Amino acid sequence: MQSVCGAETAMQHWGLNTYLYGPKDDLKHRLLWREVYSPEEEGQLRTLVTEARSRGVTFVYALSPGQDIVFSSACDLTLLKRKLKQVSDLGCEAFAILFDDIDHSMCQADSEAFSSFAHAQVSVANEIYRFLGEPSVFLFCPTEYCGSLCSPCVSKSSYLQTLGADLQPNISVIWTGSKVISRTLSVDCLEEVGSVLQRPPLIWDNLHANDYDSRRLFLGPFKGREPQLRRHLRGLLLNPNCEFEANYIPLHTLGTWHRTPPGGEGGDDEPEYCPDSALSEALRDWMDELNQPLQPGDATADVIADTPDRADRPPAQAKPLPMFPLSSGSPPTSPAKGGENGSEGEAKRPPGEGLKHKAQGRVPCGGKGLLSEAQVRLLVGLHYLPHEHGPAAQRLLQDLTWLKSNCHLVSLNGKKTAQQKVEEWRGRASRLMALCEDIAELHCSVVGGVNRAVLYDLYPYVWDLRNTALVAKAFVCWLGCGTTTGAELLGVDSEPWVFKGGVSGEVQMLLPIGSSTELFTHPPPLFPTSRLYNVRPYHSKDKLHLRTQGGKDSNSTHPDVTGDRCLGACLALCPEYSFVLEDELGVCGCVTGVQDVRAFIKRCHATWMPAMRDKYPGPRTGPSALPAHTQGEYPDSLLHHFPSQLRLDALPQLVDASVSRTLLTALLAALKANGSQGVFCEVQPTDRQRMEFLTKLGFLEILRGEARSREGVVLGRLL
Numbered sequence: 001m002q003s004v005c006g007a008e009t010a011m012q013h014w015g016l017n018t019y020l021y022g023p024k025d026d027l028k029h030r031l032l033w034r035e036v037y038s039p040e041e042e043g044q045l046r047t048l049v050t051e052a053r054s055r056g057v058t059f060v061y062a063l064s065p066g067q068d069i070v071f072s073s074a075c076d077l078t079l080l081k082r083k084l085k086q087v088s089d090l091g092c093e094a095f096a097i098l099f100d101d102i103d104h105s106m107c108q109a110d111s112e113a114f115s116s117f118a119h120a121q122v123s124v125a126n127e128i129y130r131f132l133g134e135p136s137v138f139l140f141c142p143t144e145y146c147g148s149l150c151s152p153c154v155s156k157s158s159y160l161q162t163l164g165a166d167l168q169p170n171i172s173v174i175w176t177g178s179k180v181i182s183r184t185l186s187v188d189c190l191e192e193v194g195s196v197l198q199r200p201p202l203i204w205d206n207l208h209a210n211d212y213d214s215r216r217l218f219l220g221p222f223k224g225r226e227p228q229l230r231r232h233l234r235g236l237l238l239n240p241n242c243e244f245e246a247n248y249i250p251l252h253t254l255g256t257w258h259r260t261p262p263g264g265e266g267g268d269d270e271p272e273y274c275p276d277s278a279l280s281e282a283l284r285d286w287m288d289e290l291n292q293p294l295q296p297g298d299a300t301a302d303v304i305a306d307t308p309d310r311a312d313r314p315p316a317q318a319k320p321l322p323m324f325p326l327s328s329g330s331p332p333t334s335p336a337k338g339g340e341n342g343s344e345g346e347a348k349r350p351p352g353e354g355l356k357h358k359a360q361g362r363v364p365c366g367g368k369g370l371l372s373e374a375q376v377r378l379l380v381g382l383h384y385l386p387h388e389h390g391p392a393a394q395r396l397l398q399d400l401t402w403l404k405s406n407c408h409l410v411s412l413n414g415k416k417t418a419q420q421k422v423e424e425w426r427g428r429a430s431r432l433m434a435l436c437e438d439i440a441e442l443h444c445s446v447v448g449g450v451n452r453a454v455l456y457d458l459y460p461y462v463w464d465l466r467n468t469a470l471v472a473k474a475f476v477c478w479l480g481c482g483t484t485t486g487a488e489l490l491g492v493d494s495e496p497w498v499f500k501g502g503v504s505g506e507v508q509m510l511l512p513i514g515s516s517t518e519l520f521t522h523p524p525p526l527f528p529t530s531r532l533y534n535v536r537p538y539h540s541k542d543k544l545h546l547r548t549q550g551g552k553d554s555n556s557t558h559p560d561v562t563g564d565r566c567l568g569a570c571l572a573l574c575p576e577y578s579f580v581l582e583d584e585l586g587v588c589g590c591v592t593g594v595q596d597v598r599a600f601i602k603r604c605h606a607t608w609m610p611a612m613r614d615k616y617p618g619p620r621t622g623p624s625a626l627p628a629h630t631q632g633e634y635p636d637s638l639l640h641h642f643p644s645q646l647r648l649d650a651l652p653q654l655v656d657a658s659v660s661r662t663l664l665t666a667l668l669a670a671l672k673a674n675g676s677q678g679v680f681c682e683v684q685p686t687d688r689q690r691m692e693f694l695t696k697l698g699f700l701e702i703l704r705g706e707a708r709s710r711e712g713v714v715l716g717r718l719l
Helices: 002-014 039-054 074-089 108-115 117-131 159-164 187-197 225-230 246-260 273-292 301-305 307-314 373-382 393-403 419-448 454-482 501-508 538-548 561-573 597-615 635-640 658-672 689-698
Strands: 017-020 057-061 094-098 137-141 172-175 200-205 235-238 534-536 578-583 588-594 642-647 678-685 702-704 713-718
Touching: 002 246, 017 137, 039 057, 057 074, 057 454, 074 094, 074 117, 094 117, 117 137, 117 159, 137 534, 137 588, 159 187, 172 187, 172 578, 187 225, 235 246, 246 273, 246 454, 246 501, 373 454, 373 534, 393 419, 393 454, 393 501, 454 501, 454 534, 454 658, 534 658, 538 689, 561 588, 561 597, 561 642, 578 658, 588 658, 597 642, 635 689, 635 713, 642 658, 678 689, 689 713
Parallel strands: 017 057, 057 094, 094 137, 137 172, 172 200, 200 235, 642 678
Antiparallel strands: 534 578, 578 588, 588 642, 678 713, 702 713
16 A cells, blocks of 8 residues: 555656556456445555545546446446445545456347447446546446457447447547557557547557566566657556566656657757657666665555565466556556575585676675666666567577577587687677676676665566576587587577567577476575576586585595595586586586486496496495496386486575576586487485475476386486
C-alpha cells in the first residue's frame, strides 16, 4: 500500500495523471468479482483513492467479470452494480469494465437474449455507465483489443462496428495497437480503429509489460510512439513491469514524452521527443535513487518486509500491475521466483590466479557500494525493450554467433588459417569475455548496493543473466582451446527476441545445449551472495589445487592419492573436458568429463593404471584405493545411449547452487558440441543431495548397484 502511494507521488512529479487499479492477485477483481470487499479491504482501497486525489491523480477502479458473467442475468447485473457501488462509496469516481482475454462463446440464455457477443457486452456496459451516473472517466476493454485479434480485420470487424454504433459515446474504448505488444503506434492505425469505433481510442500500452515472461525485464525508454499521436487518442495507459523499482525509466520517459509538444505546436525552439535523450535524463535521475539507502518510511520500505514472501510466491500468484494513463505509475510487485538452499564452504583457499576484476576504483563486492553510470547503462542495455536490445546485448549476441560460426579458425584439427583471421577471432573472444565479466561485476554490485529495494526487484534478472553469461564465457574460452570438432555447434535457430528469456534466452539458444531449458531456468537463491565467480576450462597449473582440496585421507607419503583417485585419470587423459570454478580466492571447485567412456577405459589400462602402480607400489585399500576402470564396469546398453561420463568429486557446495549448475552446464555444452548424445554420472545411493541436484538438471536413474558389481547409482540424461 505504501509503495502504491509512492508511485502516485512519482506520477505527480512526472506529470502523469491517472492510476488504473486492476491487479490479478486481487481475486475480487476477476475470479471472485461478485464478492464485496471486507471492511479491512475497504480501508485499503479508500486510502488509495484518497492519496491519489490528494496528488491530483485520477484513481480508476477496474473490474473483470467476463470469464463467467451471464449477460442476460438480472442477478449478475445486480451483483455487478453492488460491487461498483461499494467502490463508489469509497470516493472512487472513475471506473473500467474489462472483457479482455475471454471466450467469445455465449451461454444459451445469452444467445437467446442478444444477437451477438458484442451486443451483450454493450448492454451491460451501458447499463453500468448509467447506474454510476455517467462518470467522466469510464473505460471499456473489448475482447478484440488489438488489430491481430480482429476478425477478419479492424475495418471489417462486426464486433468493433457494434461497439462503435451502440456503446455510449463518452465511454472510452481501450486499444493496444496492431499487436498485443506493439513495437510502434502509427497515426494511420489509430485513425482506422477510431473510425470504426466512432471515437478516438485509449491506448493500453504493453511496451514495458513483462508478466508474460518471468525471465524478461524492460528498462528501456518509452519509444515508438510519436507525441503527435496524442491528437488521435483519448489517453494512454502504460502497463509497466511487475517489479516496482524497474519502472523508473519507463515512467520517467513517459512523462517526458507527455510533456513534449506534438510536432508543429511547440514552435521552432521546442525540442522534439528523443528516446535516447529522454533515457539519458532518466538515467541521471535514477542514479540518485539507486545509490540512496532506504530510510524508514520510504515508499519502498514494504518491499523489504515482503522479501521472504516474494521468494516463496509461486508464479501464478505474482502481483500483476495495474495500468496507468496519460500517464501512469506502477504499484510494487516482485518476480515470481522461488529459492534454493544449500551450504557454502567459506574456508580460506590457497590463492589462485583470481579473477580479472581487481581494477582500480572498483567497489569490493562484499560492501555496500555505488553503482556506476556505466553499470546502470549496461543494466538497461541488457534489459531494454521487447522488440529491441540495447548496444551491449546486441554486441554480446553478435559476437557469440560469429565466434561459434568461425571456431574452425582456431581449431587444432582445422586447416592452416591466416594469422590475421586467428587474431580477429581471439580479439572478438576477448571482447565477449570482457563483457561477460562486466555482467558478473554488475550482479556483484547490485547485490552489494545500498538500495535494497532495487536488489530485491532486479536481482532475479541480473542473477539469471550472470549465470547464462558464465556458461557462454566458459564455452567461448573452451572453443579457443581448439578442441572442438564442430559436430553440434549451431545450436537452435531462432528469430531475435522470439525465444522466451530475452537476452538470457537468446544466449542460451546459441549454446549447443540451448534447448535444455531445465539447465537454465531455476529460481534464484533465497540469500543473494555478492561473491564473484568465474567458470573456465581447466589447465595444468590448476592441478595442484584440484588434487589436494578433498584430501581427507591424504598422508605425507602419498599426498596426491586423493586427487589421483578422484580426478587424475580424467585430467591426464582428457583435460579438454574439465572445467574449474574460481572466486576471488582462487579455484574452489571443478567438474570433469569423458567424451567416449569405451576409449577412455582402454587408455586407462594402457597408460594411466601402469603409471599409478609405479607411483603407488604395494596394495592400497579403502578410500585411497585407485579405481580399476574395467571394461565390464558399465554395460553396452548404457554406453550406447550415454557414451559420455561426468565426475562431480570436486563439485562445490554453495549457498547459490546455480553456480555449481553453471559449472556443470559448461561441461555439458562442450560434450554436446563434440557430438555426444548422452551423459551419465555415478553417485552413491546415500548422497541424496547430489542425486537431487542431478535430478533437477534432467538426469534420470538408469542403473542401481544391485544390477552391477558396484554399489553406486547411475543417472543419465540425453543431450
